[in-house]
Structure formats: structure tokens, C-alpha cells
Amino acid sequence: MSLKNAGFTVYPVNPKYDEIDGDRCFNDLSALVAFLSGKPDFVITITPPKVTEKIVQQCITLDITRIWMQPGSESASALSLCKKNNIEVVHDVCIIVDALNKI
Secondary structure: OOOOOOOOOOEEEEOOOOOOOOOOEEOOHHHHHHHHHOOOOOOEEOOHHHHHHHHHHHHHHHHEEEEEEEEEOOOOOHHHHHHOOOOOOEEEEOHHHHHHOOO
């Protein structure tokens, strides 16, 4: 099962691609927020920890307050940034295996 198959609207963000899985891909969270004219409900990180830290910084700047860090994408620094900035964070849990597959 995927997020799209579960009925979620997804917006991929990756500066290396124009499209992922048939969906427009945004260069960064700022571009997505501009497109939506608002912020997403939450951000899921499937990135190396150092990239996740940069994503958390973007979330702080954009007032995005919920992040799901897929296993392996988290770091102590990213988690600390979330805590210091009142960002709800889920980590060490796979959104597909541990959440969607239980629906």
C-alpha cells in the first residue's frame, strides 16, 4: 500500500526531479507552500539525516508543525530541533509498514 493508494494527497519534494510517480515535484518546501497557498498538514522525510536536518529548518521557517521521519532519516540534531521548536515528530516508525498496512 502507498500513501496515494490510501487516499492521501501527496506532493513530492526533491530538487533533482520535475516529476515523481506522475506527480509534479517541488524543489523545496517553500515552492510547495507557494503552490498550495498554505502549508501541508505534515512532512514525511525519506532522506539522509543531514538532509532531514535541513528540512526541519525549512519547517521551522514555514511554520510546519508536524513531521514524520522515516526510519534512518532521523538524527539527534533533527529531533532536538523539532523539540525546541514545538514540532510534533514521529520517528522510528515506518508510515507504510507500521501505519498504513494496519488500516
